[in-house]
Amino acid sequence: MKALRKLLYPFSILYGLITFVRNKCYDSGIFKSYDFDIPIISVGNLSVGGTGKTPHIEYLIRMLQTSKKIAVLSRGYQRKTSGFLIAKDGLNAFELGDEPFQYFSKFKDVIVAVDEKRVRGIQQLLKLTSPPDVILLDDAFQHRSVKPGLSIVLTPYDDLFVDDHMLPMGNLREYKSGSKRADIIIVTKCPNYLDSIECQNIKNKIKPTVNQELFYSKITYQYNLQGFDNSININELHRYEVLLITGIANPKPLLNFLTQVNAKCTHLAFSDHHNFTSSDIISIKNTFSNLTSEKKIILTTEKDYVRIFASLEKCYFIAIETRIINNENIFIQKIKDYVG
Structure with missing residues (x-):
């Protein structure tokens, strides 16, 4: 593995240079941000990979949906359509993308839209007869337009960006210094x-700026496995x-x-x-x-359930939510103060 990383190092330097120049063009105004x-x-x-964006978007939806009209705008990764599209009944995960379809399925009062061009997507949302009060951008940190x-x-707690390397040697989409653009960092x-000592150790590694706030979150799994027409309590899974x-x-x-939870598992893993x-x-x-x-x-x-349940019997999914585990009241207040 170390030998492979050494071979990939020159390509990481090149990729890092490209992203550095791109960010500088936005910072200097050569490329326009709207x-x-x-x-x-x-x-x-x-970084690429699973950091928990979907449950955190859902956390924000739950926090704000009682007082604000929310729109979620996503690229719609790997969807079979293109351009601006608003989720509606009759569309599926292949047309919207996995995450947008999940948002639409769970939150019927939320406007869910996809557009690979975020500026255009926002403009279209604002033209709606009943436009949103707040827009949540899903996976948009590098979309600097x-x-x-x-x-x-x-x-992620077990894969902090400060310990990672640039693609393709590692998983970083841009240099670690890009984190300074964030207002909030969530581990x-x-x-x-997490005890206070470990929290401080992580903070010392990440080194948030004086203008940034650092929070920590965890995944919680729901107690009922959901099937097409029934459910199984997690305590029965063993x-x-x-x-x-x-x-x-x-x-x-x-x-x-x-x-x-003492489940006897055989695991078939597929790519994201x-x-x-x-x-x-x-x-x-056959495996089953x-x-x-x-x-x-x-x-x-x-996310995977919507793609496979129609083809499989005895198929269930386990839903997850995220929770802020330190100073959650401060986090909630910061979000609410911003949206007004």
Whole structure:
């Protein structure tokens, strides 16, 4: 692995130079960043892979939806459509993208839109007969054509951006110094308890500026596994043999959780945003049929469920939420003060 990293190092230097020049062009005004007369919150990260953007967007929706009309604007990664599109009944994950479809399915009072050009997407949202009060930008930290009023950067507890390297040697999309553009940094996927010493150690590594605030969050798993027409309580999961199907960047937290609840698991891992083919479904069915227990289920993530449940029997998903585990009241107040 070290030898491979050494081989990739020159390409990381080149990629880093390209992103550095691009950021300098935005900083100097050579490339234009657009302001909008509406509260815009960007949620993103410096690295590729799973930092927890989706549950944090949902956290913000839950926080604000009772008092504000919210729009979520996403690129719609790997969707089969292009241009500006507003989610509506009849559209699916292939047309909207996994995360936008999930937002639309869960929050019917929220405007969910996709556009690979964020400026155009915001302009279209503001032209609506009933425009939103606040816009949440999903995975937009590197989309510098839009200047958000509040920028949140996420970094996983077990893979902090300060310990990473530029692509392709590592997973960083831009240099670590780019984090200084954020107003808030959240260390995500933390263990249930962090003592003050560990929090301080992480803070010393990240070195937030005097204008930045640092928070910590954790994943919480819902107690009921949801199927098409029934559910299974998580406390009953140990009675089943589980075939776990994941198409996410980092399934490790889910695997750890299933171990904690004594689930007997066989894991089939696919790449992030994987498009499940007919041969994949056949492979899943064959693996499932080979499980020896009388009581057995297929378990997947909420994002993957919408792609595969129609093709599989006994398929369930486990929903997740995120929680701020330090100074949550301060975090909530900061968001509410910004949106007004």
